[in-house]
Amino acid sequence: MIETTLPEPDHISELRRQLRRFVAEKAPRDKRRAWDEAHDWPRDLFGELAALGLCGLTIDEADGGLGQDIVAAVAVIEELSRAGPFLAGPYIHCAFYGGMNISENGSPDQKRRLLPALARGELMFAYGLSEPDVGGDLSSVKTRGRVEGDDLVINGAKRWCTGADWADYIYCLINTAPDAPRREALTFVLIPARAAGVSTSPIEHVNLRYTASCDVHFDDVRIPLDAVVGGPDRLNKAWSMLAGRALDVEKLEVAACTFGFAQAAVEEAWRYAQERVQFGKAIAGHQAVAHRLVTARTRLEACRHMLYHAARLADAGAPCGIETSMAKLFIADTGVEIALACQQVMGAYALSDAYDMDRNVRDLLGMPIVGGSSDMQRNNLAALWRLKA
Numbered sequence: 522m523i524e525t526t527l528p529e530p531d532h533i534s535e536l537r538r539q540l541r542r543f544v545a546e547k548a549p550r551d552k553r554r555a556w557d558e559a560h561d562w563p564r565d566l567f568g569e570l571a572a573l574g575l576c577g578l579t580i581d582e583a584d585g586g587l588g589q590d591i592v593a594a595v596a597v598i599e600e601l602s603r604a605g606p607f608l609a610g611p612y613i614h615c616a617f618y619g620g621m622n623i624s625e626n627g628s629p630d631q632k633r634r635l636l637p638a639l640a641r642g643e644l645m646f647a648y649g650l651s652e653p654d655v656g657g658d659l660s661s662v663k664t665r666g667r668v669e670g671d672d673l674v675i676n677g678a679k680r681w682c683t684g685a686d687w688a689d690y691i692y693c694l695i696n697t698a699p700d701a702p703r704r705e706a707l708t709f710v711l712i713p714a715r716a717a718g719v720s721t722s723p724i725e726h727v728n729l730r731y732t733a734s735c736d737v738h739f740d741d742v743r744i745p746l747d748a749v750v751g752g753p754d755r756l757n758k759a760w761s762m763l764a765g766r767a768l769d770v771e772k773l774e775v776a777a778c779t780f781g782f783a784q785a786a787v788e789e790a791w792r793y794a795q796e797r798v799q800f801g802k803a804i805a806g807h808q809a810v811a812h813r814l815v816t817a818r819t820r821l822e823a824c825r826h827m828l829y830h831a832a833r834l835a836d837a838g839a840p841c842g843i844e845t846s847m848a849k850l851f852i853a854d855t856g857v858e859i860a861l862a863c864q865q866v867m868g869a870y871a872l873s874d875a876y877d878m879d880r881n882v883r884d885l886l887g888m889p890i891v892g893g894s895s896d897m898q899r900n901n902l903a904a905l906w907r908l909k910a
Contacts, residue, residue: 603788628751646690678738679736685735708759709751842901
């Protein structure tokens with residue numbers, strides 16, 4: 522197994538050791554294949570993982586967590602992702618979609634009610650951001666919320682709302698002032714996923730098969746104004762939340778998953794090349810194969826440095842919008858290069874169910890798209906660097 526090459530605190534090194542032992546014992550390959558085929562994840566096993574307290578790494582101690590430690594939380598995603606998305610995905614839904622967002626943006630009442638349960642791994646959030654006609658341009662969301670007394674009544678639709686069929690809440694971006702400028706019309710709300718008027722339908726997809734993604738429809742869904750993220754005073758003020766620290770960390774979540782998948786691909790190809798004999802010697806002894814593997818591992822190390830540099834900045838509360846966008850862009854695009862190189866090393870076996878390479882390639886091919894596409898990150902960086910025509 523490829524070990525980390527960066528200095529890190531002892532508690533994170535110990536955390537890695539515990540997670541590797543946990544995954545090896547609890548999530549063997551036959552179970553991972555079954556979860557992938559079923560588009561499912563193990564609720565009982567996630568409960569055991571949550572019992573270790575790891576969901577509290579994005580939540581302050583005063584709110585029931587372990588204290589925010591973004592570097593440690595990123596390491597958790599990395600280690601879990603080496604075995605695929607089946608535990609890493611639910612961990613993100615709980616600790617990041619839930620714990621991180623409510624820690625950063627929740628009202629005092631929301632923090633009191635939700636954060637202790639999120640720290641225990643007892644609540645799951647899904648993101649309701651994209652819509653059938655809205656992808657990266659989130660300020661153009663068409664899902665509407667109108668104020669009626671002390672309630673919001675919501676109508677509209679969301680797409681790619683992964684986990685909406687089993688989440689407890691949908692962390693949903695809506696337009697609550699259709700006549701105002703777009704960035705002054707946005708509100709985040711917490712919609713109970715099983716509220717009256719909420720309906721979901723699955724979307725088949727080839728990557729990240731720990732669950733189906735979903736189309737979600739809201740038909741006169743009524744929620745109290747207290748469900749506005751941050752409280753009623755945050756009505757029409759979600760744009761700053763979109764551009765804040767939680768978004769920077771969101772990019773790190775996706776980058777950490779990608780890095781874990783890429784490590785698994787390199788490790789499998791590395792082992793295979795030393796076991797597979799052709800023309801009288803292990804194929805790792807053939808220059809063409811050795812060069813592919815060395816290049817893939819070198820790119821992997823570059824990804825590691827970029828990921829944890831950005832994570833340390835985020836953990837310190839330092840400005841890191843540039844670094845997190847660069848990490849998401851570089852690791853996602855480089856992960857595809859790593860995937861294809863490792864697939865070529867393994868040849869036809871990389872296309873079979875005898876190895877995990879088929880799943881890792883599928884997952885890695887999608888990472889430049891999910892969580893803010895590579896082109897969106899380039900746009901972000903051009904703006905942050907004030908690159909003008």
